[in-house]
Amino acid sequence: MRAVCWYGPRDLRVQEVADPAIVQPHDAIVRVTLSAICGSDLHLYNGFMPGMRKGDILGHEFMGEVIEVGSAVEHIKPADRVVVMCGISCGRCWFCKHDLFSACDNSNPSPSADVMETMYGHAGAALFGYSHVMGGYSGGQAELVRVPFADVGCLVLPAAPASPTSPASVEAEKVLLVSDILPTGWMAAESCGIQPGDIVAVFGCGPVGQLSAISALAQGAERVIAIDRVQARLDMAGRNPRVTALDAREGRLLARLDALTGGRGPDACIDAVGLEADGDGPAAIYDKVKQKLRAQSDRPTALRMAIQACRKGGTVSIPGVYGGLIDKFPMGAAFGKGLTLKMGQTHFHRYGKPLLDKVLASELDPSFIVTHRVGLDDAPDAYRMFNAKADGCVKVVMRP
Amino acid sequence: MNVPPIERIATGALGAAALTYGLGRRDPLGYALAAGGALLGLRAATGRCPGYRRLLASTPVIDVSRSVTILSSRSTVYRVFRDFEHLPAFLEHVAHVEVTGPRSSRWTIGEGPLSLTWDADITEEIEGRRLAWESRQGGGLEAEGALELRDAPGDRGTELTLQLRYLAPGPLGLAPFRRLLSGMTGHQLARELGRLRQLLETGAISTGARRPELAGDKETASTASLGVSVPRRRQVRADARTQLTPAGRQ
Numbered sequence: 001m002r003a004v005c006w007y008g009p010r011d012l013r014v015q016e017v018a019d020p021a022i023v024q025p026h027d028a029i030v031r032v033t034l035s036a037i038c039g040s041d042l043h044l045y046n047g048f049m050p051g052m053r054k055g056d057i058l059g060h061e062f063m064g065e066v067i068e069v070g071s072a073v074e075h076i077k078p079a080d081r082v083v084v085m086c087g088i089s090c091g092r093c094w095f096c097k098h099d100l101f102s103a104c105d106n107s108n109p110s111p112s113a114d115v116m117e118t119m120y121g122h123a124g125a126a127l128f129g130y131s132h133v134m135g136g137y138s139g140g141q142a143e144l145v146r147v148p149f150a151d152v153g154c155l156v157l158p159a160a161p162a163s164p165t166s167p168a169s170v171e172a173e174k175v176l177l178v179s180d181i182l183p184t185g186w187m188a189a190e191s192c193g194i195q196p197g198d199i200v201a202v203f204g205c206g207p208v209g210q211l212s213a214i215s216a217l218a219q220g221a222e223r224v225i226a227i228d229r230v231q232a233r234l235d236m237a238g239r240n241p242r243v244t245a246l247d248a249r250e251g252r253l254l255a256r257l258d259a260l261t262g263g264r265g266p267d268a269c270i271d272a273v274g275l276e277a278d279g280d281g282p283a284a285i286y287d288k289v290k291q292k293l294r295a296q297s298d299r300p301t302a303l304r305m306a307i308q309a310c311r312k313g314g315t316v317s318i319p320g321v322y323g324g325l326i327d328k329f330p331m332g333a334a335f336g337k338g339l340t341l342k343m344g345q346t347h348f349h350r351y352g353k354p355l356l357d358k359v360l361a362s363e364l365d366p367s368f369i370v371t372h373r374v375g376l377d378d379a380p381d382a383y384r385m386f387n388a389k390a391d392g393c394v395k396v397v398m399r400p
Numbered sequence: 401m402n403v404p405p406i407e408r409i410a411t412g413a414l415g416a417a418a419l420t421y422g423l424g425r426r427d428p429l430g431y432a433l434a435a436g437g438a439l440l441g442l443r444a445a446t447g448r449c450p451g452y453r454r455l456l457a458s459t460p461v462i463d464v465s466r467s468v469t470i471l472s473s474r475s476t477v478y479r480v481f482r483d484f485e486h487l488p489a490f491l492e493h494v495a496h497v498e499v500t501g502p503r504s505s506r507w508t509i510g511e512g513p514l515s516l517t518w519d520a521d522i523t524e525e526i527e528g529r530r531l532a533w534e535s536r537q538g539g540g541l542e543a544e545g546a547l548e549l550r551d552a553p554g555d556r557g558t559e560l561t562l563q564l565r566y567l568a569p570g571p572l573g574l575a576p577f578r579r580l581l582s583g584m585t586g587h588q589l590a591r592e593l594g595r596l597r598q599l600l601e602t603g604a605i606s607t608g609a610r611r612p613e614l615a616g617d618k619e620t621a622s623t624a625s626l627g628v629s630v631p632r633r634r635q636v637r638a639d640a641r642t643q644l645t646p647a648g649r650q
Contacts, residue, residue, distance in 0.1 A: 020610040023620070026602065057610075072603065075637060090602045091635035094471055094556055099636075106598045109591075109606040117587060126608065136608030146610050149602075155639050186644075349638035 002400065003057045003142030004379040009047030010387075012380045017057070020138060020146035025072035028150030030082060034172050035062035035140045037379075037386055037396045038086075038180055039206045040274075040321050044131065045383050048275065048323065051133035060086035060128040061180045062140025063172065066154070075151045082154040083356065084147055085348040086180040088126040088137060091152030101125065102345035107149065108135040119324065124345060141379060143400045155352050158360070170367070173397055174359050177211070177366040182359070183351035185211025185272075185366075188319035191342035192268035194219045201225045201257060201266035201309060203302040205233035205245070207395045208319055209272035210369045216270070217242055218364060225260055227253065229278060232392035236369070251280065257309045265311035273302035274320025283328065290327060300326040307334050318343035372396040408444045415440030462566040464586045468593045471557035472600040472630065474549045478528045480596070480626045481547050489625040490595040490605075492618060493584050505533070507543065510580040516540040516573070541577070542567040562593060599623050600630055 005015045020029055038061050043049050063083040066076055076082060089096050093105035104125035117123050129139015138146065147154065157175060185208055192200055200216040202209045205228035213224045217240070226237035227246045238245035246256060257266060275298035278284065287299040306316050307330050316339055334341065358364040371394045374382050382396045418437025422430040443449055470477060480486055484497040484505040495515065496508040503522040508515050518539030524532040528549065535543040544565040552559045566584065568577035595618075598606050603623045609615035623630050 018611060021612060023607060023609055023612050023615055024604040025622070026604060075639065085638050090598075090606070091637060092471070092601045092633050093597075094469070096636050097471075097555075101636075106594075106602050106606055109594065109598065109608065117590065126606075132608070135606075138608070138610045148606065152635055152637050349636070350641065351644065352638045353641040354644040 001143035002376055003138070004059060004376065005054075006044060006052055006056045006058055007054050010045060010384075012045070012058070012383055014377050014379055015055075017055075017142075020144050022068060022070045023146060024148060025070040026149050026151065027070040028066050028073055028076060028147045028154065029068040030062075030064040030084060030140075030145050030147050030154075031067050032062050032064040032140055032143060032145060032400050033081075034064070034176050035059050035142075035376075035398050035400070036176055036179075037061075037141070037382060037398070039208060040130075041383070042387050043274075043276065043321060043323070045387060046276070049131050049133070051131040051136075053132060056129070056131070056136075057138040057142050058129045059139035059141030060130055061176060062128075062145065063157075063176050063179065064140075064145070066150075067144075069150060073150050076154050076156060080154075081157040081159070083157065083175050083178050083352070084128075084140070084145070085153040085155070085183075085352050086128055087153075087345065087348045088128065088135060088148060089152055089349055090149050091349075096152075096349075099347060099350050101347040101349040127345075141376065141398060143376070153349065155356050157356075171360075173370050174365055174367040175356060176397065177207075177369070177395075178352055178356045178359060180346075180348065181207045181211050182215075182355050182364070182366045183348045184208050184319050184346040185213075186215040186351050186355060187346045188212040188270050188272065188317050189215035189219050189221075191317035192216065192219075192221075192270065192315050193340075194221050194268065196220055197222050198267040199223050199225065199261050200268045200270065201227065201306070202237075202270045202272055203227050203306050204271070204273035204277075204320065205230070205237045205394075206272065207369050209233075209270070210237060210394065211366050212270045212272050212319065213237055213240070213243055214364070214366070216268075225257065225266060230389050233389070233394060236394060239368075249280070253305060254309055261311070265309055265314065267311055268315040268317060269306035269310045271303045271306045271316065271318045271320045275299060275322050275324075277301035277303070277320075279305075287327070298322045298324055298326045300329060304328070304330055307339065310337065310339055312337045313339070315340040315342060319346065369395045370397055374398055376400045408447055411440050412444030415442075415444055462564070462581055462584050464565075464584065464589045465561065465563040466586055466589045466593055467559060467561040468590070468597055469552050469556050469559050470597045470600055471633070474528050474551060474558045476600070476628050476630065477549055477558050477560055477596075478531070478547075479628050480600075481531055482525075483627055484533075486625065486627045489618065489621045490599060491592050492595070493581065493588065493592070507535075507541075509541070510576065514576050514579060516576055516580060518543060520545075539569065540573065542569055560593065560596075562589065564589065596626075599626055601633065603630070603632070 001019050003017050005013050066080045088107040089101040089104040090106040095103040102125050108126040126135025128137050198221050200221045202213050205226050224243045226243050228234050229248045234245040237243050277299045279301035284301050386393045415437045419434050422434030488494045498506045506519050508517045518535045518541045520533045520535045523534045532546040546563045548561040550559040568574050595605050605619050607615045607619040
C-alpha cells in the first residue's frame with residue numbers, strides 16, 4: 001500500500017510499504033477512504049516530538065471501510081463504514097471505565113513510553129501515527145490501517161448517507177472531523193463550564209480554534225472572541241455573526257479584550273495554539289530563541305496571554321498541545337485571579353458518538369474549516385502549505 | 401576476606417616460589433619477581449585481594465521494585481505468579497522457567513551458551529498476599545524476588561509490588577550478567593508489569609506493530625499463556641455512548 005512516511009523534520013515521502021495485518025484478536029484492518037492532516041501533525045513535521053523513527057506512517061484523523069476483523073471483535077464487521085477515534089483506548093482499564101480514555105493504561109506499550117514516564121510521571125494513551133512515545137502505531141495517512149481495540153474506537157456510520165441532498169463526499173468530510181478535532185473543540189468548550197451570558201475568547205483560529213468557537217456557541221456562550229494572526233483564519237471565524245475576530249498583530253490585545261468585555265475580561269479563555277505559538281515583542285522573541293537553543297521545549301506565548309486576559313475566577317481551557325517545559329509562566333496572575341486551568345488530551349471516545357449523531361442530524365457542521373482537498377501523493381506539498389499557513393489553508397483532507 | 405581458601409593456598413605456594421627463585425637470581429628481574437611473590441604471599445596470608453574487591457565493587461547489583469494496579473482479583477494475580485512457568489509470558493527478561501518441585505523452580509535468562517540458569521526455592525508464601533523466592537547457593541546467578549499483593553481501594557482492583565534483585569555470583573559471571581541484564585531497569589520492570597496488566601485486562605499484549613512478524617514473539621501471547629481463566633470484562637465502546645453530558649468524573 002501507499003503511505004505518508006516521516007523521514008525527518010520537513011522530510012515526508014509517499015512510499016510503497018507492506019500492508020498491515022491483524023496482529024491481535026481485537027484488531028481490525030480498515031481501508032481508508034478519507035484522512036486529514038491535523039495541526040498536531042505539524043509538531044511531528046517540524047521535529048518537536050521525540051520518538052519518531054524513519055519510515056513511521058503519519059496520520060490520526062481517518063475514516064474508511066472495515067475489510068477484516070480479528071477473532072475477538074464483536075461489534076464491527078467487514079464492509080462497515082467507520083470513523084475511527086484518533087486516540088487508542090482499550091475500553092477495559094480503570095481509566096477507560098471512568099471516561100478518562102486519553103489516560104488509558106494499556107494502549108501505549110512502547111519502550112519509549114519511558115520518556116513519558118520520566119518526564120510526566122505516568123504514560124498516557126497511545127495515538128495513531130504519533131511517534132513511538134505515543135505507542136508506535138502506524139497512522140491513517142495511508143491506504144490501509146491496523147486499528148487495535150476496534151470495537152472500542154470505531155464509530156459505525158449508517159449504511160447510506162443520512163440525507164439524499166447530501167452526497168457521500170460532503171457527508172464524509174463532516175463525519176471525518178469527528179475522529180479528532182470536533183471532540184477536541186467540544187471538550188475545550190465543555191471545560192469552560194459555560195454559563196448563560198459568558199463571553200469566551202479563543203486564542204488561535206486553526207481547526208481546533210474554529211471548532212472550539214462553534215462548540216462554545218452551541219453550549220450557550222453569549223459571544224465568542226476569536227484571536228489569530230492570519231487574515232484568512234480570522235475571516236473564516238468572523239463569518240459567524242456571533243464571533244468577533246481580533247487580529248493579534250494589531251497589538252494591545254489585552255486592552256482590546258477588556259474593551260469588548262466591559263473591562264471584565266473574557267469569562268473563559270481557550271488556548272487552541274499550543275507549543276508553537278507566535279507573537280510579538282520581547283517575550284515572543286525570548287521564547288523563540290530559548291526554543292531554538294533547546295533551553296525550553298515549548299513556546300507559551302498564547303497561554304500567557306490567555307491567563308492574563310481571563311476575568312477573575314474564570315477558566316482557562318487548554319486543548320493546545322504542550323510537550324515539555326515552559327518558562328515565565330504567569331502563576332501569580334493565575335493564582336491572584338483564582339483561575340481554573342483545565343487541559344489535556346481529549347477523551348475522544350467520550351464525545352465521538354454523540355457528536356457524530358449531531359453532525360448526521362445537521363445540528364453541527366464542522367466541515368466549513370476544510371479548505372483543501374488533495375490526493376495522498378500530494379501530502380508533502382500539503383504539509384508544507386499547511387505549515388506555512390499559506391493559501392488560506394486551515395484544513396487539508398486527503399483521499400488515498 | 402574475599403579470596404576463596406583453595407585460591408589462598410595456590411596463591412601462597414606461587415608467592416613463595418617466586419620469592420625464593422627471585423631472591424636466588426640476585427639481579428633486578430629477580431628482585432622484581434621476589435617483590436611480586438611477597439605481594440602474593442600477603443594476599444594468601446590475609447585472604448584479601450584489592451583487585452577482586454574493585455572488580456566486585458563494580459558488579460552491578462540489580463535491585464528494582466515497581467508497583468502497578470490491575471483490575472483483577474488478588475487470587476487471580478497470585479495464581480499467575482505462584483505457577484512460575486507463566487512468568488515469561490510477561491516478564492520479558494526471563495526466557496524460561498521450569499517448575500521442578502512444589503517449592504522449587506529452574507530459571508533461565510538468555511539463550512544458548514550465553515544464558516544464565518539457576519535454581520530457586522520459595523522462601524515465603526502467604527496465600528494470596530505474599531510470595532518470595534531465592535536462588536540456591538552455587539548457581540549461575542544470585543537472584544531474589546518478592547511479590548506483595550494488596551486490595552486497591554474502591555473499584556481499582558489489586559495493587560501489586562514486585563521486587564527483583566540480581567547479583568553475579570563471582571567475577572566469571574560478570575560478562576554474561578552485564579550482557580543479559582544491563583537493560584533491567586525500573587522502567588523495564590514497569591513495562592513488564594504493564595504487559596501483565598494488558599493480558600489480564602484486555603486479553604492480549606498491546607503492540608504498535610503493523611504486522612505480526614514486526615511484533616516480538618512474546619507480543620502475541622494471550623491470556624491463556626497465564627494459565628488462569630479471566631472473566632471477559634465488559635468493554636466501554638465509543639459507539640455505545642449516547643449522551644454528551646459527562647457521566648464520569650472530569
